[in-house]
Amino acid sequence: MSDAGESLRERLVDAGVELVLAEGSGAVGLREIARRAGVSHGAPRRYFPTHRELLSAVARRGFAELGARFAGVAAADPRERVAGIAREYLRFAEERRGMYELMFRHDLLNGDGQEADGPRLREETGPLFAGMAHLVGECTGDAERAPVVAAALWANLHGLAQLQGWGSTRLMLGEGREEELLAAVLAAHLGGAGGAR
Template identity: 40%
Template sequence: MTVNGSRKRETYHHGSLREELVDACVRLIEAEGIGAVSLRRVAREAGVSPGAPYHHFPDRAALLSAISARGFELLTQELAVAVGPSTAAAGPDDVGRAVAAYVAFARRRPAHFQVMFRPELSEPEKHPAVQEAGDAALKVLTDLVDRLGVRDPHALGITLWALGHGLAALTLDGVLTQKAVMWDTDQDDLLERAVRQIGQTLDVRPSPASQAANSDGG
């Protein structure tokens, strides 16, 4: 993972040191876990001097906060694509797609996912960009719930978040794989069925006010 000296000089020349350090940290987490992260170790993986990270990150938490914020930004983008335009009508299938996108994000970016929900590591109270990015991701889900016009949007919103996060965590921790083997089924098929079941069983019946509005519009 460590790069050579010529790349080190090129990194400095192009001014991409900050991005290279973030990428190196992500690779390190994926390979060895969060416990392996230190600014010195990340500098070695990025092929730069031990003091170089301090030009961009005063401490380990600052580096992890950058990864966390970026993770939420990417999650926001992927959720937005999954649920479609905020002005379009929504239904149970959109709920399933949102949960599927959440789980897919965690599987593709496990290092980001681990850091995003560890505030004791990224210290969002000191790095407001993390909180802002997290709120933006949650807003995609709350906007989806608003479009459903359900009876209890707050309850559905938190349920949707919990289900997506729970399935993602079970997947990354290997629990879903174990259960798939136990039940003699395919893991991806089991996950797809679970996601589909969420959209079918959640209470997404329109509220009386929503029904009246739709009736007037028709």
Template identity: 55%
Template sequence: MRADEGVRERLIRVGGELLDNEGPSAVSLREIARRAGVSHGAPRRYFPTHLELLSAIARDGFTDLATRANSTLTEAAGDPPARLTALARAYLDFAATHRGRYELMFRHDLLESGHLRLRDTSLPLFRLLTDLVAQARPEPDPPAHVVAGALWANLHGIAQLWNWGSLTLATGATDPDALLDATLTAHLGTAA
């Protein structure tokens, strides 16, 4: 590995850790450089703009989430609803353990910017969800991609509202599993 690649990857890793531990307001090129142990100008050599560094951190998050999803599905046994439940739990777990990175990954300005083709990194996860929905719910109406979109919107809402503490306040729930089961039942007719 070239020395340049090591610094670039370290900046992405440190930026992701900073996001997860201290939130988006703590993420600046200067702070990432300081924590990565490089000069404050070093990030600009690899990422000409702050948006490009944030896009690289988001891409790393999508890669990590995809790896977790594929690993979860490899380990998950059972019928399609059980596998879909395992995937949904992995998604919610990622959102809970990587809060800052999760929020960054779905920022519209990053996805629309075209930097690092983030859309190309995120869409395979949606196709995976759609395929599992099609297997778990073979009825053609509404189409699997529409049900998958509604399910993803619910999962994203659970993740965000759970992270903000709103669902606990509103429902008294102490973990998101009951909410996940209700969501899967609403979209598939049964929870695994």
């Protein structure tokens, strides 16, 4: 792809990211993205033949940002690192709500197929999960079960992010108990009572 083509493709994805953050995944359409990018309504089809491919490119940006946040967690102790990653996950869900919701809508995304002019979404999501499973294995001492435990932990964090986003945890527990709740989640999956501090 030429530099000009790559630049236009990136502008289209930038416009999609802006749109999903402002209005949610339901607002991300080819026409609106073209309008925001300042190109004809047919231009996105050259780079994203389907709506799923465009949404996947936008979601890939979200996973790259989430991965950078995970990588920025500096704790040396594996359990504290998992706790830090969990906090970043919950913070991302709160701060980037529209992107977060899109990223896990695999019914809308093209996760397995090769995207036009780009890598598969799985190339962003796979390493995040593998890193979490590795850390869980270090915490539990059971590398064989670590992927299942990591998936259960991720599912629990995802549910917690949704409940917090809807205000449900405040209704259940009152204000200011987020760290206590996160500690309980971590203890349930990693064992012990240490959890998040």
